[in-house]
Amino acid sequence: MKNIVFFLHLFIVSNLCSQENVYNLKNGFIAEGYDVVAYFENKAVKGIKQFTTDFDGVKFQFSSNENLATFKKNPTKYIPQYGGFCAYAIGKNGEKVSINPKTFEIREGKLYLFYNSWGTNTLEMWQKEDPNKLQKKADENWKKIVKN
Template identity: 70%
Template structure:
């Protein structure tokens, strides 16, 4: 019976916590304010404005943004756990991001890799963002499924 209960708890926890997040530097979006992105600004968060949601930490640049997030957190969470949207779409791979490189598309936040002369936001836009987004949605489901 003890093993059955342990197994059941494991199944339930992986079902509800299967989503993975890119928490480089200890925070989602490398500590940038996920609410500020929706004002088309990449703003680093401050430690004094921190919260935890879905077992990961988020930083905000102001108390107002922290409170806005708390009211509707799912609205502000980056797509694909905060990994590079282009890499998820093009290759199904989790790649780090540059928190200053982002796009708001259809009311959702997408983050991108931008370093060493490669700006994946530009690739995303030039290669067809809509099609890459569809591929990324499918690939992300596969990634999450493989972790559960």
Template identity: 65%
Template sequence: MKNIFILLLLLTSSVVLAQKSDYNTKKGYVADGYDVVSYFNNTVEKGKNEFSTTYDGVKFKFSSEKNLALFKENPTKYVPQYGGYCAYAMGKKGEKVNIDPETYEIREGKLYLFYNSWGTNTFNLWLKEGPEKLKKKADINWGK
């Protein structure tokens, strides 16, 4: 009985760790704590501690109770692609690169986030090099 308990504990721990590694939670929350629903209203808003939830083993913040409720109704609609890592880096090299939460694109109803720092704006590179091609590569790389 004790061995079964230990086995279940190990399996549960590995699933939780696997889920967390699939998300960019460098600052403790997906999208650096920005409200992922707000992007779909063409705004970028920081989330507030009082409007937070956990989905798929990671934490999300929202700017309002309304946005929190919208997320809870359909979380897969709002979760950023590639776990909130830079879409360009995932497409170009299959790398998990941190993002600037204020650099984003909504494409075909999905949220894509990008790195934008130190003179490099990967959203501009994404557009220049072809989002359709990079998205296909990113989908393949993310699957690995």
């Protein structure tokens, strides 16, 4: 049942997302406005409007001026993989699916975000289904998505 709900959601969200948008900008920000630097401290922290910046044409929000400054020193380090879409969905089906910004993983110094709603936690699925294989497949699928 979990997979049916997930794939139904996947279908709906993927049809709502423009193929031309390679960033998940729900709420107008990457990671729904969560602080991408804080993830690297193993924290999911909502950013505040006082600490925002643009990079690569998209908005990022931070929880502190220190994290904003850290981001500005090396922004590409902190950008979520696959434009901030669900890493599991990109790897499994090559589909752009929204995320729950509180569900994440730092793997080999990179940020991966995941869908987690309606009893479906794709981070758990990612971890059970061989994350290395899914990551490689997601990398391949993402290259195709970005080209289109």
